[in-house]
Amino acid sequence: MLQALSQLSWPWRLTLGYLLLMLVLPLAALIAKSSTVGWAEFWRIATDPVALSAYEVTFVTALLAALVNGVMGTLTAWVLVRYAFPGKKLLEGLIDLPFALPTAVAGLTLATVYSSNGWVGSLLAPFGIRISFTRLGVGVAMLFISFPFVVRTVQPVLQELEKDVEEAAWSLGASRFQTFRRVVLPQILPAVLTGVALGFSRAVGEYGSVVIIASSIPFRDLIAAVLVIQRLEQHDYAGATVIGTVMLGISFLSLVVINLLQAWGSRHET
Amino acid sequence: MKPDGVSGVKPEPLTNPWLSGLLIGIVGLYIALLLGIPVVNIFYQAFREGIPAFLHRLTERELLSALRLTVLTALVVVPLNTFFGLCAALAIAHRRFPGRALLLSLIDLPFSISPVVAGLMLVLIFGRQGWLGSWNLRVIFAFPGIVLATAFITLPFVAREVLPVLEEAGTDQEEAAKTLGATPWQIFWRITLPNIRWGLLYGVILTNARAMGEFGAVAVVSGNIIGRTQTLPLFVEDAYRSYATASAYAAAVVLSLLAVVTLVAKEVMERGSHSRRVF
Numbered sequence: 001m002l003q004a005l006s007q008l009s010w011p012w013r014l015t016l017g018y019l020l021l022m023l024v025l026p027l028a029a030l031i032a033k034s035s036t037v038g039w040a041e042f043w044r045i046a047t048d049p050v051a052l053s054a055y056e057v058t059f060v061t062a063l064l065a066a067l068v069n070g071v072m073g074t075l076t077a078w079v080l081v082r083y084a085f086p087g088k089k090l091l092e093g094l095i096d097l098p099f100a101l102p103t104a105v106a107g108l109t110l111a112t113v114y115s116s117n118g119w120v121g122s123l124l125a126p127f128g129i130r131i132s133f134t135r136l137g138v139g140v141a142m143l144f145i146s147f148p149f150v151v152r153t154v155q156p157v158l159q160e161l162e163k164d165v166e167e168a169a170w171s172l173g174a175s176r177f178q179t180f181r182r183v184v185l186p187q188i189l190p191a192v193l194t195g196v197a198l199g200f201s202r203a204v205g206e207y208g209s210v211v212i213i214a215s216s217i218p219f220r221d222l223i224a225a226v227l228v229i230q231r232l233e234q235h236d237y238a239g240a241t242v243i244g245t246v247m248l249g250i251s252f253l254s255l256v257v258i259n260l261l262q263a264w265g266s267r268h269e270t
Numbered sequence: 271m272k273p274d275g276v277s278g279v280k281p282e283p284l285t286n287p288w289l290s291g292l293l294i295g296i297v298g299l300y301i302a303l304l305l306g307i308p309v310v311n312i313f314y315q316a317f318r319e320g321i322p323a324f325l326h327r328l329t330e331r332e333l334l335s336a337l338r339l340t341v342l343t344a345l346v347v348v349p350l351n352t353f354f355g356l357c358a359a360l361a362i363a364h365r366r367f368p369g370r371a372l373l374l375s376l377i378d379l380p381f382s383i384s385p386v387v388a389g390l391m392l393v394l395i396f397g398r399q400g401w402l403g404s405w406n407l408r409v410i411f412a413f414p415g416i417v418l419a420t421a422f423i424t425l426p427f428v429a430r431e432v433l434p435v436l437e438e439a440g441t442d443q444e445e446a447a448k449t450l451g452a453t454p455w456q457i458f459w460r461i462t463l464p465n466i467r468w469g470l471l472y473g474v475i476l477t478n479a480r481a482m483g484e485f486g487a488v489a490v491v492s493g494n495i496i497g498r499t500q501t502l503p504l505f506v507e508d509a510y511r512s513y514a515t516a517s518a519y520a521a522a523v524v525l526s527l528l529a530v531v532t533l534v535a536k537e538v539m540e541r542g543s544h545s546r547r548v549f
Binding site for chain 2: 009011012014015018019022023024025026027029030032033072075076078079082083085087091093094095096097098100101102103104105106107108109110111112113118119120140143144147176201204205206207208211212224225226228229232237240241244247248251252254255259
């Protein structure tokens, strides 16, 4: 082992050394700390009612946002690939904005626009719908942050699609909807689901935009990431570590799902 | 194919103007509500009291010192992660070995870990009750902690952008240079670097954008001390919370311009390499 290490070239040694220091060591610190908590105590903190409601708000809202973007992102990719219309360039340029805009700025402007006296929020306020400082606000922030993923995974697959098959289905008497459901959808489904999973994973971990648009009240719109910070601020390191470890577990799980979906997608291509 | 009812041939499937108009309308409305209006709002809020007022906010002492800290952090993190990313990409490209997929997912890990959890990990190492807590290193609530948190979050970008370019370029040119007697350094400077320069530049731009905009991880480790450990994104939140909304939007404009530069760079890169990129 040591001999093998000494034979490595210096880019290798630097890469492994940096990864060890920057990634493996912090991961080890988190796992080591959570293992000192003890199993019974870990379970008690991880299933505390406030924590359970924070997971529910985080995961359910993130899943709903990712699914809405699954539909809207696919539709956006379709419109961008298949149609020509004025303003298309502008639309195309806006898609990646959530990747590039700092999350604090996103939270700030969404909180203003969707507050009950904001540009969009004031249109909904008469109907009794409040978005900023409620769970709906968490949802809007998560929609924003996860929007580009589905568009960017589906778009290249749609571009590669052979139009002949659709035209064949169409001329054999399939309706517009049947053509889409039977011919197009099966081919883009792996990409759509990959995009949904990526968007979900991003939304679950999101902090910056949500903390600004939400009121972070337990049992209402408190998300797991904010709960970690609250526990740290109370110097409750065990509490923060346990909830952080649960979030880390979910991250690993979604990583596995994403890899499986991508493998499925590439098998589909060949 | 023309629509022709007489011979019973259906019109071409994708050219129903009503349907396409409706779909374009739905997408346009959705993007306007989610992205367009919020972006316009940033600039509207920042400039609604006029440009002199905006400039006055922009030159407030707290904002300037936050900006200074953000730029300083990027100046340390971007070169560090560029160097690491290059090393990793050069080491991994063109080689197949057991554990390669694992190593690649390890490099990608910061993309899927919540920034808050990343910050927490650093607290557990360097914080007062952490592993190295008794060494009294001034990392947490100080500049080194901000740098480490930012470096963690932005670690994958350069390697992720450079690796596919290296794989695509192949090794023929480098091997030719080697047989002609070039030293490894000559090969790197004359062949490898020119081949990967666009991917590298794009990776650097992404690293920089994320480094300057990072919020969650930095929020955990910085302590948010005004004028000392408050970065520009932290300033935005702090100003908003203390009802200094105009100052928050002045800082937001600076950060938005960073995003605009990043998006324009992406557009230019795509035109150069004729490929679509997922960030």
